[in-house]
Amino acid sequence: MKLLKVFEGISDRLRENGWFIDKPESPSWWGGALSPEEVIISAILVQQTRWERVTEAVVKLRRSGLNTLRALAELNPVDLANMLTGINFRFTKANRLVEIAKNIVSIGGLEALSKLSDDDVRGMLLSMDGVGHETADSIMLFALNRLTLPISMYTIRVINRISGVLYGDYEEWRIRLMSLLPKALYEYKLFHAGVVTTGKEWCLKGKPRCSECPLHNQCRLARLNAGKG
Ligand code: SF4
Incomplete structure (x- = not known):
């Protein structure tokens, strides 16, 4: 998943938001x-x-x-x-x-x-x-260290804007996103840290800061907005 590589590249921003990349366990x-x-x-x-x-x-x-x-x-x-x-x-x-x-x-x-x-x-x-x-x-x-994925409001907002998907309830989001990730603690933890940080720093509810966002190149909404400009 490309997002994981992007999240690894912003480890300093993750740390500023309380997420410390470390050994999987x-x-x-x-x-x-x-x-x-x-x-x-x-x-x-x-x-x-x-x-x-x-x-x-x-x-x-x-x-x-x-x-x-x-x-x-x-x-x-x-x-x-x-x-x-x-x-x-x-x-x-x-x-x-x-x-x-x-x-x-x-x-x-x-x-x-x-x-x-x-x-x-x-x-x-x-x-x-x-x-x-x-x-x-x-x-x-x-x-x-159980393989499960927390779903936050940031997860839903960021993934919806990036890909256009909108699943139903919490459990559907959890199962669907887990099916897209490698089954490993490191990737699950990195994904959660990355989407929460993106949601707090750039993908703001009212006005997303797409031009500064590290997911800009992967994002459907950013492409749509660029097409309008
Ligand atoms: S590019 Fe914009 S819409 Fe897409 S995730 Fe980043 S801030 Fe959100």
């Missing part, structure tokens, strides 16, 4: 996380919050020894919320994080989770408050 793809547990923690904190704030919060938790699910499971949610300054909806997220940590710890932690089938892991994640499809697939791919 490394958790650091996800904002430089040092462990799968930090990926889970930041996947909950990042909803409606800027990456920089999430990074600061994770560093604070790390320094306090609270960057593990076992530590979070024993924490009072109010005490956790008080550490999450800068995170939007921090009291709600603190409650959710403590509950998610308790749930995973209660089945034996990430080690036990890693032995479950993809369907069972997804089902368990989706049953937790605050975990929707995109967050569940992000945790599965970036924390648990």
